[in-house]
Amino acid sequence: MTSGSSASPSVPGPVRAVLFDSGGVLIRPIGGRWNPRADFEETVLRRRPTLTREEFAAAVEAGDRFMDASPSTPDRDDYHRVMLHHLGVEPTAPLLAELRREIPPAQILETYPDVVETLEELERRGVRRAVVSDAWPELPDLHDALGIGRFFEAYAISAVLGCDKPDPRMYHHASTALGLDPAQCLFLDDDPELVRAAIALGYAGRAVCRTPVETDVPSVSGLSEVLALV
Known part of the structure; x- marks a missing residue:
């Protein structure tokens, strides 16, 4: 199936938290390249x-x-x-x-237009939030500088944990930090295969496909669609 809302928008069980990938879901590089840095x-x-x-x-x-x-x-x-x-x-x-x-993160990075309003609404609803990202240790500081760090209770960062997704430790570190079972968490990533891995571990999952992608993994085309799932 192509990207966009899943044919069935339901997720198993009550979702109490959303676990976000960072790059491609929350933030993007100005100019289009993540690494090396634009300068x-x-x-x-x-x-x-x-x-x-x-x-x-x-x-x-x-x-x-x-x-x-x-x-x-x-x-x-x-x-x-x-x-x-x-x-x-x-x-x-x-x-x-x-x-x-x-250097000021805003010189090289920006949030997607739907990020802040979605995070604010999740906060208003009492839905907890964490980040699961293959990234360097300074990711929380980057989020702070971009104005979104305040929304997250926990971070699972590959350079800190010594493993990359889809290693189960990445997903479990975030849900454990929130004191929740996998089934109570919805995992979002722009890589459908990493979402597939999360679903196999018992998490609810959606691929965030902002541009059309052929995948059989349940997907959304933007973060605002996640609000219908929690």
């Missing part, structure tokens, strides 16, 4: 101005392969080292520090 090329070019767009593209692909091969979200410096080595640029301590320097 990666600009920062490296200050050291090696002769590098080409094609060389950067190949380095980003090498970084993607490194991320995909890691059992959990890797150390950010190690990720940057892989790309810098691919570019023939020495990963000096000052350069690594500059690549991870703090």
Whole structure:
């Protein structure tokens, strides 16, 4: 079936909490790329101005392969080292520090238009909320800076737990932190297969498919549709 509301909007049992993935569900990168950060090329070019767009593209692909091969979200410096080595640029301590320097999150990230109003309504209804995300440890700080951190009681973050979804520990960390059983939690993710894994563990689940995707996993096209399920 294609993305959009599931043919059957019901979820098993009373939902007392919603567990949210972050990227693709709550927030998105301005410019469309999650990693490396949007200022990666600009920062490296200050050291090696002769590098080409094609060389950067190949380095980003090498970084993607490194991320995909890691059992959990890797150390950010190690990720940057892989790309810098691919570019023939020495990963000096000052350069690594500059690549991870703090910048206002609103310069590179934004929430989807339906996020805040949906979170406010869930809060009004007393539906509890947590985040389950393959991300670096500073994700709660990013959410705070974007104005949504106040909505969440707990975070399950891959770089902190040492595992990625669909490892059951990711899902269970969030529901346990809320003191709830899996069946009392609705899990949302933009990857249908991660939703499928959650459903197999006893969670209710919906894939958030903001653009059409062929999947047999129950889905919604936006967060506002979740309000009919809780």
